[in-house]
Amino acid sequence: MKKIRYIPYGYTIRNGRTVIEHGEADVIREIFDAYISGASLKAIAEELTGRKIPYSERTDTWDKARIARIIDNAKYTGDDEYDPIIDEALYETAIRLKTARQRNTFEKDTGAINLLRDYIRCQQCGAPMKRRVSTKHCIRESWMCTNDECGIKVRIGDTQLLEKVNVLMNRIINNTRLLIPRRKKRPEMSPAVLKLNNEISLELERDNPNEELIIAKTAEMASQLYRESETRINIAASIARKRAEMMTPQEEFSESYFTDLVSYISLDDGGRITLHTKTDTEIGDDDNASNQDTEKDNHGH
Incomplete structure (x- = not known):
């Protein structure tokens, strides 16, 4: 074993x-x-x-x-x-x-697959993937990377693809902690923040600094720091978790649940998929991740 x-x-x-x-x-x-x-x-x-x-x-x-x-x-x-x-x-x-x-189940799956067309990306290069259908194979459907330099092709049936996505969606619903982004190292100040900081410092060095300008620049810098911080994504994660906690595991793919929580799907040449959530986390269908998630589920949300 x-x-x-x-x-x-x-x-x-x-x-x-x-x-x-x-x-x-x-x-x-x-x-x-x-x-x-x-x-x-x-x-x-x-x-x-x-x-x-x-x-x-x-x-x-x-x-x-x-x-x-x-x-x-x-x-x-x-x-x-x-x-x-x-x-x-x-x-x-x-x-x-x-x-x-x-x-x-073709008619039932058609709407869901049409939705996913705009969400599938190549795991290898990040380019969009295009769905193709061939009657020459038992598994008729495949996805082709639109990047000619990459060009990987993944043969996966529509029903299997939807089942995989639904399994991962249910994994999120059963363990909303998967929507919490990992902490990133504190980055250095961006050029935009440095510029505002320098402008404030120069104004403070003047004999008669313009207080209104300093207040406006300080507020602008605070706003820029917020945009660049993890605060925004953490707020998004909190909102997404609250949404997911109101959801119930589904037997079949739910378009509304999917669009609420997922930004895009990446597909690799082995047919494995990864959901990239709107909170910048990734949930893949490899068995190691599944086992880890099961261990997390045992500790509750």
Whole structure:
């Protein structure tokens, strides 16, 4: 059992080699069988969580995103690095079924995806990403970086993307401390502040300083210092936390919750997403962050 998963669930490292972890492999086969038999991602996740099946040493909590990630992972059919856990026919059946289910929810997802078009950025270079659709692949949707010098392409289905975003949104709702920005080192005075400070000092050195000018410049400098300080972002964080505390975890993506709390989403070439909140914090869908957040949740808001 791994504390942090750098290799897929179902495998472990022994003597420097990637091998099958047989207990986890049995869970993977169970997931595929249940999904093909008609169980939803949510139902499978709840079943495994209810039975306290470990996902890692740190957590036995499963969610739809983890189940979807397992179903989408072609490595389970075997390649040069990984031994097969399931056969290709089972994998292809699951993917075809997942695609069919995604198409059945197409109209419901369309509005949410149209909203996200303006929010997706490349994790690597920060440029906007553009959604593309191809009927040649089981997973039809992909996102392409608009920066020609970067140009990374991420293949991720609309439903999976929305599920991942919703998981992270619920993580924020369950632990609003995630909206608190980290303290930054106190910066040196900016050129704008230095200029105002010098103007005040020069006026004070005059034989007959202009008090009204000094008061006006001092007020201007205080306003500039406020704009450059953490006070503004801390106030925004406090407001955002109060909003989030009034929210309830959602089964599906909520456009209003999302626009209230998120500035943009970054997407990396491995399909991992990060929410960048309006309070300058980041919440990612890597398992290490998930475990850390779970530990925070255990201590309450």
